[in-house]
Amino acid sequence: MAETSDQGVTGDPHWNLTPLPADRGAPDLPRLAEALREFNDLMTGAVAPPDLVKEMLRQVEAFNSELRAHQVPERDQIIGRIDVPGRAQGLIPVVHTDSSGPDHLHGRVRFGRYYLGRNGAVYGGAIPLLFDSLLGRVSNGGGRLPSRTAYLHVDYRSITPIGTDLRFEARFVREEGRKRFIEGALYNGDTLCAEAEGLFITLRPGQA
């Protein structure tokens, strides 16, 4: 699968994104995020021996202690930026885009073991998280002004399996004044796993 980021917004005044500084570990951050995602999946599925748990605890505490010295204000933060592949964080699985345009976004996503709810199914709460991101990208694409989610309605139609390539579709349905209605669907093969409708409101000038 080709890695696809949410590129295309850098330099867009709406998003106020400065170019990524190359000297801030940016080339390695997506790889670090990938390693952390794999760590989350492996850790979730493991029953690790006590010595390994003890050693991991020691190392993670050491990293935490170092990171405390490097905390920055939100405007300087790199993790989570939409122009970093996978946003360099583990909240949402990496989304691969197959087709995107002003009014649609189609692609694939795979939830790892980390997202397991029960019986091989993705934890239900992770699915609205994905839809908010996908529908939000459609709402905020096409050169439109920034918007914010007012509501997100999700229907769970069948189990969403972990460890499986899923297909998603999101589309801009209609606009009424500041209200934008966006819909999305998530499929396992031909099986509809979940579908969503979101209302996004265009932010007024100065509305943060």
Ligand SMILES: CCCCCCCC/C=C\CCCCCCCC(=O)SCCNC(=O)CCNC(=O)[C@H](O)C(C)(C)COP(=O)(O)OP(=O)(O)OC[C@H]1O[C@@H](n2cnc3c(N)ncnc32)[C@H](O)[C@@H]1OP(=O)(O)O
């Ligand atoms: C911050 C933007 C995102 C940045 C992301 C970085 C860039 C990324 C780009 C792309 C990549 C991914 C993108 C992801 C995107 C995710 C987005 C989120 O998750 S945002 C966080 C969760 N949402 C909130 O925290 C909202 C909290 N609520 C509010 O702030 C306000 O309620 C707000 C702005 C939504 C509306 O407030 P008002 O005062 O501006 O406007 P009023 O007058 O209340 O509503 C306008 C119209 O909408 C209706 N409306 C509002 N809320 C409604 C609701 N819940 N249900 C039905 N109608 C509603 C109202 O009835 C009104 O309709 P009538 O014009 O009278 O016809």
